[in-house]
Amino acid sequence: NAGVTQTPKFQVLKTGQSMTLQCAQDMNHNSMYWYRQDPGMGLRLIYYSASEGTTDKGEVPNGYNVSRLNKREFSLRLESAAPSQTSVYFCASTRGIAGELFFGEGSRLTVL
Amino acid sequence: QKEVEQNSGPLSVPEGAIASLNCTYSDRGSQSFFWYRQYSGKSPELIMSIYSNGDKEDGRFTAQLNKASQYVSLLIRDSQPSDSATYLCAVNTSGGSNYKLTFGKGTLLTVNP
Numbered sequence: 001n002a003g004v005t006q007t008p009k010f011q012v013l014k015t016g017q018s019m020t021l022q023c024a025q026d027m028n029h030n031s032m033y034w035y036r037q038d039p040g041m042g043l044r045l046i047y048y049s050a051s052e053g054t055t056d057k058g059e060v061p062n063g064y065n066v067s068r069l070n071k072r073e074f075s076l077r078l079e080s081a082a083p084s085q086t087s088v089y090f091c092a093s094t095r096g097i098a099g100e101l102f103f104g105e106g107s108r109l110t111v112l
Numbered sequence: 113q114k115e116v117e118q119n120s121g122p123l124s125v126p127e128g129a130i131a132s133l134n135c136t137y138s139d140r141g142s143q144s145f146f147w148y149r150q151y152s153g154k155s156p157e158l159i160m161s162i163y164s165n166g167d168k169e170d171g172r173f174t175a176q177l178n179k180a181s182q183y184v185s186l187l188i189r190d191s192q193p194s195d196s197a198t199y200l201c202a203v204n205t206s207g208g209s210n211y212k213l214t215f216g217k218g219t220l221l222t223v224n225p
Binding site: 040041042043044045048058090099100101102103104105106 | 155
């Protein structure tokens with residue numbers, strides 16, 4: 001059982017480039033999340049999808065877009081990367097109301 | 113702004129001791145509370161959840177909740193070097209969506225052999 005799978009695990013971008021982080025879960029969970037984690041800032045919610053077909057902004061959505069492609073997949077897109085988006089990104093999922101989250105292994109993104 | 117506060121640490125305890133990790137939250141109507149453990153370079157993993165006042169025990173871990181004081185804690189008995197990690201407190205606040213967790217910044221615990 002893979003759980004939550006994120007790709008890529010590492011990425012280096014130049015300022016202004018775009019990229020998409022992919023996330024897939026095989027636990028039949030309804031809700032999916034994208035967080036970023038920065039030193040001294042903790043985990044901050046970027047976007048979430050409570051159920052297939054819905055997405056909502058979290059605490060720090062600026063500069064990002066998301067797509068809930070189906071029940072399994074939730075992608076995060078950076079349209080024009082900025083150095084401030086250098087971070088570790090975590091995808092997570094849960095069956096129902098937020099709380100008992102299962103996290104992916106994380107994607108480390110560096111924007112030069 | 114709903115806040116979750118934790119001491120950043122580091123908290124250092126000897127092997128075999130009790131480690132006590134504390135968390136306060138600002139939203140009095142919060143309903144559910146969670147502790148996650150994060151090893152360096154790894155993703156967070158859920159270790160405890162608590163929903164009502166009092167204590168909840170799971171092995172060497174005890175979560176304590178006091179809603180009147182807006183305080184939740186995690187006790188780790190017989191601490192082991194393998195417990196060395198950052199512990200994140202997370203709260204599902206009552207206002208707005210039930211689908212969002214607010215995390216504290218975490219407390220770094222070091223257990224010394």
